[in-house]
Amino acid sequence: MATAIGSTEEYNSEINVTPMVDVMLVLLIIFMVVTPLLQQGVSVNLPRDTISPDADADIAKDTSVIIAIPDNNNFYIGKEQYPLNVLGEKIRDKMKDKSPDKRIVYIKSGVEVDYGRVVEAIDAIRKQDIDKIGLIADKRKTGETAPAN
């Protein structure tokens, strides 16, 4: 055969890229599969570019209770939608085996939501004897220059 590689005395100058492509494809597929799994709950237009919230790794845990309020009419816990009047019951169920220092409910609310709706959710939370609330916000990335104010 005229194209039989390596059989002639000349060196083959091409890199064999097949293993590299294999590895890339596998990595790509891993990221494609993992990315939707990392997104928890419903998507919400969070307050952006805030300066001082504390990072809290517990938010991403499966056991944490996050109430999402994407707009004025809906309350979600995780991915499930609940009417306001059963919110308290669901929170009690989910919080019942937590130690006292872990009794915090996170609120993930959109910026366009009326504060009154958030207050209604908070009211449902405190009826379960929980007095700590985490308001989830997007922290401004460090390194970006802050606008002068």
Add this chain to the structure above:
Amino acid sequence: MAMSGGSSSGGATPNINVTPLIDVLLVLLIIFMVITPSKPSRFEAKVPAEPKPEDQTIAKPNPLTLVVAINNADKKITLNNEAAGDVTNTADLTNRLLAIFKDREASGAFREGTNEVEKTLFIKSPRSVKYGEVVKVIDAVKQAGAQPIGLQIDDLTD
């Protein structure tokens, strides 16, 4: 060259040009790596316990507690009834609080029974204010170091 293509000789070259394929794959890979969510963060807020009907003893108000209120009509912020900027520019509020906390540190206005400066602060906002604006105010008071931050829940106006 022995491999000089399939044009002159009879058989076609069996090599695929994979370079564009790798380019596209690398770009896709980078895109997916970048959109992987970053670490979440939150503001911690406290809410007062629900008032119980049998427990109507009047608690002594703490003179050191600060109240930040938002006015719905003109979006102005007041700190203990004194004007302190508005929602779009919260720097004034932050500076005032920093001055107050510094003053308290100098004069020894401590939380009862401890030697930490009293930095308790409550936020009161009408119900129709947008949540994003309330968070901006929380961000501003947090920058000044207020802790714990409380949200008033009862008796809010529309």
